[in-house]
Amino acid sequence: MKVKLVKGDITKLRVDAIVNAANSTLLGGGGVDGAIHSAAGPQLLEECRRIRATQLPGGLPAGDAVITNGYRLPAAYVIHTVGPVYNPNRDQSDVLASCFKKSLDVAEANRLRSIAFPAVSTGVYGYPKEECAGIARKVFDDYPYSSLAEVMMCLYSEADLDVFRRIFESR
Numbered sequence: 653m654k655v656k657l658v659k660g661d662i663t664k665l666r667v668d669a670i671v672n673a674a675n676s677t678l679l680g681g682g683g684v685d686g687a688i689h690s691a692a693g694p695q696l697l698e699e700c701r702r703i704r705a706t707q708l709p710g711g712l713p714a715g716d717a718v719i720t721n722g723y724r725l726p727a728a729y730v731i732h733t734v735g736p737v738y739n740p741n742r743d744q745s746d747v748l749a750s751c752f753k754k755s756l757d758v759a760e761a762n763r764l765r766s767i768a769f770p771a772v773s774t775g776v777y778g779y780p781k782e783e784c785a786g787i788a789r790k791v792f793d794d795y796p797y798s799s800l801a802e803v804m805m806c807l808y809s810e811a812d813l814d815v816f817r818r819i820f821e822s823r
């Protein structure tokens with residue numbers, strides 16, 4: 653699938669869904685998670701608490717994805733995924749790939765037309781940006797037929813955008 657690389661704050665994007673780099677508790681945190689919760693307002697946390705109490709008492713496992721409403725965000729929905737914490741001694745690329753793939757699956761299942769991803773795991777969780785870019789690209793390249801008309805990677809800095817450009821625009 654074709655992916656557009658953009659630079660900026662994902663909470664400002666008017667797309668059907670933005671993806672949140674959450675943690676297993678789904679109860680908020682720093683980074684993009686904190687930004688999404690503060691822009692969406694308290695109802696997002698309430699919905700996350702309800703999901704925890706009903707569907708996910710043990711939390712959302714790494715590599716999985718779950719959808720909520722977007723509340724005060726310009727995006728209608730938030731797809732929460734949990735990336736792996738980077739460990740240089742353990743290959744967790746399959747877990748990070750699963751974050752991208754399952755988020756796309758959730759978007760498809762909900763018949764969404766547009767989605768934007770942050771660089772999952774590359775902040776607090778310490779994943780090298782280049783590795784994340786390579787993993788994401790492979791998922792997008794391999795993704796079967798999709799009803800999504802617009803898929804974006806939203807990078808937070810010019811430097812990150814450059815890394816993703818290099819990886820996404822190479823053959």
Ligand code: AR6
Binds near residue numbers: 663675
């Ligand atoms: N828009 C787009 N990208 C952003 C934004 C934003 N507003 N803010 C940060 N980024 P991180 P992780 C980028 O740390 O590594 C939280 O506490 C950031 O530059 O948000 O998966 C959670 O609750 C980086 O490239 O997520 C978890 O506990 C990328 O988003 C933990 O952090 C991801 O950085 C998850 O860590």
